[in-house]
Amino acid sequence: MFPYIIKSLRHYWRTHLAVLAGVFVASTVLTGALFVGDSVKASLKQLIEERSGGVQAVLLGNDRFFSQALAAKVAASTSATILPVVQVQGTITDETSTARVNTISVIGVPDAFWGIRGKSASINPGETWINKALAQQLNVKVGDTVIARVEQPGAISRDAPLSGESDAVVPLRLDVSKILTAAEFGNYSIKAEQTAPNNLFLSLSELAKSLDKVGRANLLIVQGEPPLPDLETAIDEAWTADDTDLALHEREGDWEIVSRRVLVDWRAEEIVREAAPEGSGVFTYLINGIKASNSEAPYSMVAAVEPGTGPVPQDLGDNETVINQWLAEDLGLAVGDEVSMSYNVFSPGRKLEEKSATFTIHSVLPMTDGAIHARWTPDFPGVSEADNCRDWKPGIPVDLEKIRDKDETYWDDYKGTPKAFISLSAGQEAWSNRFGQLTSYRFPKGFDGENFKATLDEKLNPAEFGVHLIDLAQSREQAVIHSLDLGLYLTALSYFIIIAAIILTVLLFALGLDQRESQIGTLRALGFTSNFARKAYFIEGGIVALLGSILGIFGGLGYTKAMIGALTSVWKGAIGGLQIVFAPSLTSGLIGAYGMFFMAVIAILFATRRISKRTPLQLMTGAGAAQDKQHSAAKPLLEHKAFWGMLVTGLLALASLLGGSSQSGAMAQAGTFFAGGMLTLVAGLCAASLLLDGSHRWLSRRHDLASLGIRNSARKRGRSLSVIVIMAAGVFMVCATNAFRQGATKDAGVRSSGTGGFRYVGESSLPIYEDLNTPAAKEQYGLDDEDEPFSMVPFRVREGEEASCLNLNQAQRPRLMAVNPESLDNLKAFTFQQGAGWNILSEPLADGAIPAIMDMNSATYALKVKVGDDILYENESGKILRIRLVGILQSSLLQGSVIISEDNFLAAFPSAGGYRYFLVDTPAETADKAKASLTRMLGDWGLSLTSSAERLDAYNNVQNTYLKMFSTLGGLGLLLGTVGLAVVTFRNILERRRELALMEAVGFTKKRLSWLVVSEHWFLHIIAVVLGAVAAFLAIYPALVASGQELPAKLIGTTLVLIFLGGLFFCWWAARTVFKQPLLDSLRHE
């Protein structure tokens, strides 16, 4: 058999070459798609390696600063190199402030940091090294000066009372001494995102000093490969109270624990109390005033202590107070009198609320009493270091008018000595907040503080204070493994071109079989079984398919280069600016080639089926090849299955199209109309079947050749309908794809739209603590609410990775945002695909999980989660935080983040302060002015405002680019389909060559015969294109109207014209080629 097969391959090389070309095209597309996927993965891997390669793990402190010495201690007990780093966010301008970049990472690094990629190097004081991306945006070069602004980290969140001023922005004036390339570690980042970071490096010591964090760091970088559990153990062992911002010290014989964060963390209090229950807590607070009946002492420290300790007697009630002599004299108070104490508490957004409580004076202590001292009061930022009261900057409004000279004298003489003491429970009832409820923890006389230090260090664990060790090596791997599988996407997008190529392969192979039918018949007449013939032809086709598939690997390489070219230019929106390296893998090549070979072999197997179905005589004589439709007497319309098919699908299509109008939501509407379009297509195909079936009747009185040609199209109705189905479906798919193109412009002002009806999206580099909706905050930031009115919905942000289509990597730590649900619910902003509105964020879940809402695209494609799924985070105390998806928004600008309620957020991350994401409403007529004003006045915080429609379009652009890709690839597939049409033309002519020869013999010219054949196939082609286009138009029109997009007439028009002309040309070419052969020979053989 094999010599026969080999000789047949050689003899029929033209036919086989055509089959091979079909397989080659399909294999090229399939393999190329997989190669592109490889290249994208390799590029992402390279990118991540470029940014954090060599870094095994990081200990991430975020806003918590620990001792730089921790690095050395951990390194000493492991084989790893550990580097302390300070990394904060900031903004930057050039020296003249003409260029600004709002979000940059300001990174203070030790010299050894540069050893990760090369040799240690030193950044001189006053100098900075910036990465190329940042240099390009700022348009600065070596020698230029830049001004970076970073937030002075507070001892405690600036949301907390007594945390000092909220606008502590530190400017850093630095000379650029080096511009770093990616290879020089300039793009260092621990995030798995493809967007290049904006990095400004300076020496660790300089940044720490500028931030008033000398000797502290908020990030440890681990090099080497110590086992992670060992590393965790080493960090736990090395972690001390100092790293937790706790200080255990002895002051004048008394041991106490205080916190650099002013308030002792809740968890720290628990640990300390458990380790040393003999101690007692103190909560000292700056209150606004102590009022007696007709006088007031402003701005005084009041300490809440446990009864029985210090100046507070055991029997002090919660409504009683012990005051000092100074206060008693100042206000003329005596035991038994009542005083009212007013104090501020903060709600989110640093909204002040003044409250007051009344106490009865239990006793008055002389100033000489040993319990009356300033050690009750911690170092309140902006207060303790002030020389006089009028210099206080406690972070709350201080009415300087109220401060009397005697108050200054008190400050001079007694500093922060409390004027009154109340019970700890009363103080905590009034002043406790999410940051803590103690300002110190004091131990009784004789306490062995030295020994307790070791005990305390042992009991403290960084994870319980929001300092987490992240296995960056694993995160990198996971981010790439689960990154967007562009190979798969491209394969899906290319499906039509692949199917078209396979169909073409089948048609070409079948054409080859047609040409060799008599040979097959001869073989069988000579005694060969049909299996033999089938096997021989199958192997023959299989060899061709194998060759084509293998060659497709090489074709795929070229295709990949072309695709990379397109993805980095016309289709760059699909990959978010990623620079793709050409990195095809052999595995993908083999998978693609094997996959294509498998599909081709199945197709060939299908094509060879008919060898067994026909008798040797039929094969030898060409009889019964594909039985012509025998025209019988006219069948009543009602007996046609096609009629009922047309009726049912037509009615369903009508219902869909009418019903689509009443659907709410653009996606639902688009979906319904798309279904309507598809049904129209099916109804149209049924109608085409009826048309073909009745053609011999409705054209019976016409005697022109074209009419005869059209009637001929009914002879092989199945084949003709196949042509129409393939072409019409292709036209429909390519054109209707545009239904999913999304635009944000038209409904941008509508609350239910993807913009939520907001005009701008604001993002700031540094947190803004105030609620900018309040007149006080507007006044504070110099914002004119009358001429440029605005309102905004602020969001808190927990840094993480972008979980949207703009990030090709799968976000390992998705960004978390928090909002007051009511603010959005009241506005009825956005549309929920699942879930019952924003207030579901406030509804507690039975198992303690935190409800969350996500955008549909982020949930479905980026994180691949659905309603009911949990996303795990760690809260600030190191406990697992289960965030459960309870609602999904329709495509919106809130893509990229997991959104929870502000209350839940603050409970989980009490230290997190301020807002960094804003949805801004402002009237259209003053929108530009409001935007200019906001960005100018909050420029130091790096606030930038983007049109919400533009932001949504940035997300839509990714999807729209994929649709463009599909349209283009589908268009190419359709062009292949038109080649298939030519093959069908060939087959039909070959099958009818004898009758055509007869017609030539009786005097028809070849030109006329050619017109006869061409008219038949043009007729089919025109039906297909018109049907596909009409159905597609019905499907896409409502979606286009809904999205406000204009009909992409150019794209659709060009595609249709190409398809139309391509089909006409190939039919004509096929006819011309066949008619070049002498037809009369066929007749002689009859």
Next chain:
Amino acid sequence: MDTKLVELNSVSKRYGDRVILDGVDLTLNPGDRLTIVGPSGSGKSTLLNIIGLLDQPDDGTYTIDGTPTAGMSENAKAALRSKAIGFIFQLHHLLPQLSVLENVTFPAHALAEKPNWDDIESRGRDLLAKVGLQDQESKFPAQLSGGERQRVAVVRALINQPKLLLADEPTGALDRANADALTDLLLKLNESEGIALVAVTHDASIAKAVGSVAEIQNGSLVRI
């Protein structure tokens, strides 16, 4: 008792309402020869195809070399064709991708038992020599004349040493000289190889040369 090579009893064949063969009886012994004549559409080729197992009767029985064909599978028929029947068609139906010798020996691939290829090729060459094509074995069909192609087709039909040679208008595509030469060849082979020969033809000279002639009249086979 001698086994009849071909035994048709009351064989009928219809195409739709049209009766082509109506109770045909025919018996052939090894080495017999028969020419079937008749007008176009009379059923000559249909009868030949039934005898050659390329078609099957609607009624009646057909036994070939003692083997009843009723209910025989397509594969069994193919196996029987490969070893017992040789075909010569009006058109040569040579495989254009194979050389003359390869075309000639090709049917041996269809035999159920694996043949000795040296013997097959040797036989092929001998047969080619008998038909005067000893120098053409390496050529391809496209390089041969019409008569030569048909002679190759005759040799191909004989390669598996069939007991029955069926020829359907074997000279139909040939000129007179080539037609006469082919007729002589068939008769010689009939005599030398002892192969029964059944030829369907319009050609009176073949009928005359073969001697035994039957005509299909109204679906019946009538010896004339």
